[in-house]
Amino acid sequence: MNTLLEVSGVSVTFDGFRAINNLSFQIGDAELRAVIGPNGAGKTTFMDIVTGKTRPDEGRVIWGDKSQSLLKMNEAKIAQAGIGRKFQKPTVFEDQTVQENLLMALKKPRGWLSVLMYRANTADLEKTAALAQEIGLLEELSRKSGELSHGQKQWLEIGMLLAQEPRLLLVDEPAAGMTPQEREHTTDLLLEAAKTRAVVVVEHDMEFVRRLNCKVTVLHEGSVLAEGSLDHVTSNQNVIDVYLGR
């Protein structure tokens, strides 16, 4: 399996506090990976680094077949290169309809001139309808996304990610605040997405991670504590001490 993203020796300091400490991480094409770790372990900061929001003090972040360094690219360029991100708090454009949100995310030229001249054609509308069907929001296409429930917003955001057709999907706590049924639907969405692309899921909930049934990376104080199957890492004494045993 080819390596899609390679993070090596990355460190970040906020006002003297080391949030990420010599972190190394790899993920291949079409791999599903769960990242767990206690609050403040640096999971969100790790995503910030990969997506260009935070610049690391040292280390390398290498992407794709051409081994580009992501550290020289801005957020928009990184997204265009094929990395999509879902935030911890659902962030959809509440003043716009579900359809408009999806159309904005759809993989199309991002330059202002092509965006200005863009008018949705039938194929695009069918694509958004299919996506809406998949995330269970077909009925809500023409509703303002601000009117959706919390869980629906989370799905819309996942739908927008899928619309971007990224090669790597970074998903931050997708199941937070969801009912058990909603969680199940979310698991299905992620498993389906991981068939064709790499997916990194940050999650607290062990049950949720178990259902994903994938390799797990445990973060603690900004570096990797353990890596392997869920059973493997949960039997690791270090992991039990810092995370599970509390």
Added chain:
Amino acid sequence: MQRSFIAKNPSVLIFLACLALFTLIVTVLSEGFGVGVISTSFVKTLGKTLCLCLVAVAMDLIWGFTGILSLGHFAFFGLGGYMIGMWLMYERTRLIVVESLSQTEIPATSSEIIDGIGNQIFGVVGSSDFPLIWAFSDSLVLQLAMVVLVPGLLALVFGWFAFRSRVTGVYLSILTQAMTLALALYLFQNDSGLRGNNGLSGLQNLPGVTASQDEVSLWFLWASALALGLGYLLAAWVVSGKLGSVILGIRDNEARVRFLGYSVETYKLVVFTFTACIAAIAGALYYPQAGIINPAEIAPIASIYLAVWVAIGGRGRLYGAVIGAAFVSLLSTWFTGGQAPDIPLGFYTVKWVDWWLVLLGLSFVVVTLFAPKGMGGLVDLLTQRKSPNRHGADLGPDDGALREQEASQ
């Protein structure tokens, strides 16, 4: 599934119809071509108001839709006025100089004519040489191009620096105030090349036109109405598409837009420059009606008034900006023009010339706190109250389907 642009935005059609009707009524009642109920000076006031509505549309695009509170758009408005003013002044002075030199026995050489024009224009600032920036002032076409190019370039350069370093929010507003202040202070200097605090004057006289001001004022009213109509249509078209989605997204959460792969800085720069060009065109139509432009016109306070109009009218909807600019600026003319009756309180007389600004400031605060939708919000109330009534209701199942009255036309 795809409906036409007008069908999706019925308010555009209503707006254009109202604008056309307004123009027609003013024309019929004017002194120039109509029955003479409306004085020529009031026609000019109305024409100027249309220009202010156009710059308010630009302000709404940049603030209400993109979320950038620019407090410098009157700099572009003023620059547009200066650019057209240069040609108006040059050409009219040239005609006068040529006329007076033709009385002499030896025909004047062209350098004598140029010197004569220079003396006439720059005598007030103790000079007679043409500064470099007047290089194109003898050509209407070039000077018209500069109406858009000069403010557009200023906006492009300013915006490039400001947005690239990710200056946002109140810091950006302060930066735009600094820009317009710096420009005004520069123009105040006598050696700025634009006649210092005298500014450019006599702009109401079109060179070579013998028609009276009664008629010229109507030409400008029509031109202003046309510009407002086209500007409104263009702005509505821009925001109705995906670009509208993206800039609304930037307003509501610009980080999220970045992670979707859109270069937020580029989009901000495009909208900033585009609105600067609209403001410049509005200014180029405004100042020939005002007759004079001087650096005080682009003082920082002017751009703040612009924001107040848009806030009171209701930002985030184009007709709100137009209503706000028209209502507040006309009311302001009425109060500050001394037409509003003073209120004697016995111990104190409220003179509106002094108190109008206080009233305006208070209304701004009240609107911001209690009616963030502004006057445009009244339209929501009205349409909601009307909707149970079948008359004028939508014919189709969707919002914005053909309306009864449109269908019967």
